[in-house]
Amino acid sequence: MRHLVFERVGRLSFREAATPVITAPEQALVTPLAVARCDLDAAIVHGRAPFRSRALHALRSVVPRLFRSLPFGGPFPFGHECVAEVLSVGEQVRSVAPGDRVVVPFQISCGRCDRCRRGVTASCTGVPHAASFGLGRGDWGSVMADVVRVPFADAMLVRAPDVSPVELASAGDNVADGHRTVAPFLAARPGAPVLVVGGEAMSVGLYAALCAIALGSEQVDYLDPDPIRCAIAERLGARVVATRYRKQPRDYPITVDASAHPDGLAAAVLSTEPAGDCTSVGIYFATRTPFPLLPAFMNGIHFHTSRVCSRAELPAVLALIESGRLVPSRITTLLAPFDEAPEAFLHRGPKVVLTRDKR
C-alpha cells in the first residue's frame, strides 16, 4: 500500500509500505476517506519546527534527555488527522464494525489506564509518551495511507455523524484543539466575549474563533499579523481588532493564544480579565519562554496549556458538527485529491483537506 512520508523540509513523497494486518484482538483496520494537514505538519514541512536541524540532532545524540519529547528528523510516515471507514476488526472489538465511518483521534490511547479513564487521553500510560500517528513517534504509521491500523479500536474510534468527510477530517485533532480552548469557559459563562490571538497554530486559532461563535459568544475578536487568516476570521463573523501582537485596550474573560510567538502569548495573557481563562495551544519549542507572570498573578488569571486530549474532546465536537452549528470546512483553503498530497501539504494557507471523492 501507499503511505505519505516526510523526507525532509519541503519534500514529501508517497512510498510503498507493507499493508498493516490485525495482530491483536482489540485492533481495527480502517481506510481514510479524508485526511487533513495539522498545523504542526505545516510547521514541519516548511521548516519552522525543530525537526530538521542537524545541530539539534547532533546535540540530541549527546544529551538525549533534553530531546525526549521531540521526534526524529525525516524520513518518517507523515499525516495524522483523518476520518475513515472500518475495513475489519479484531475479535474483541464491540463498538464498530466493517463499513462504519469513524473519526480517528490522532493520539494513541488505550482507554483502560487511569489517565484515559479520567479523560487525559493525551498522556495514556499504556503507550509511550505522546504516542500518535504520523509524527515520527513510534511505529503507529501515517493516516495518509491506504490502510491504517488502530491499536485500541473501542477506546479510540468514534462513530462519525452523517456529514461529509470534508467536515470531519480535522475533528480528531485541530478542531478538537480549537474547541477545548473556548467550550468549557463559554459553558461556565454563556455568551462571554472571546479574544483569539492567531499565528503558527493557523487553523486551531480559526477553529477556536469558529467554535466560540457556534457556542454563542456575543463577541469574538481576532488578532493576527497574517492577512489571509484575518480575512477568513472576518468571513466567519469574528472582528479583527489588530494585526500586531499587543495587549488589547479591553479585557476578555476568555482568551486564546494560538500564536506560538512570545509577543502573541503576552498579548493574550495581558488581555485576560481578572479571574479570566487564557489557553495557549501554540507549541513553544524553546525550553524557556518569556511569560508576563506578574500581571498574570496580579489579575489572578487561569492559564491553561497542554496538548489537546483529542479522544476525550471528540464527542462534543462531533455533536456540534452534526447540529450544523460548526462547519469546519469554512476554514479549509485547499481541497485536493489524495494523489496530490505531497504537493498539497506544502500549501501556505491554514488548512488542507485531501479526499478520495471530493465530496
Ligand SMILES: [Zn+2]
Ligand atoms: Zn496535529
Ligand SMILES: [Zn+2]
Ligand atoms: Zn490509557
